[in-house]
Amino acid sequence: MNERENDPIDVLRRHVERTVAPLSAGRRRKARVREELLAHLIGVYEQESARAPRAAALDATLRRFGDRDDLTRQLQASVPPFERILVILFSKERRMWRWLVVGGFVASLFGTSMVLPALAKLRHQADLHHEPYMALAVALMIGMVIAVAGLHLLAWGIARRLRRTSAA
Secondary structure (H helix, E strand, O other): OOHHHHOHHHHHHHHHHHHHOOOOOOHHHHHHHHHHHHHHHHHHHHHHHHHOOHHHHHHHHHHHHOOHHHHHHHHHHOOOHHHHHHHHHHOOOOOHHHHHHHHHHHHHHHHHHHHHHHHHHHHHHHHHOOOOOHHHHHHHHHHHHHHHHHHHHHHHHHHHHHHHHHHO
């Protein structure tokens, strides 16, 4: 091992990074959390290193830090919902789900743009007692299929993102 891997501050920094990285939070919040956690861990390490050798002090510091996954969940719970939504929508990571949401939204709008005029025309023709409903029925069915598929795609994209966020 090289000297950098043995440096306790680097070990603590990596531990903090693994704790903070999965958070759905803005860069500033993550930087603040990183800074606070690292300062806390360094303080604990200094206390422990006064009583024990370097390796034992590092182990004691990480034990006092607690379970990394639990801390990540607690930190995530402290992020305001609005900030989480903004990060989900505008972060540069994992863009595919956004295309699903946008595609679903556009498809549902397009389907609706076919359904509503067909319904209006159907109502108008029903008032006039005309018979050629077949073309309107086809447009209505196609529009409904597109609208429902778009809504499904939209919901699937959002659910996929939420599953990944909660799993991280």
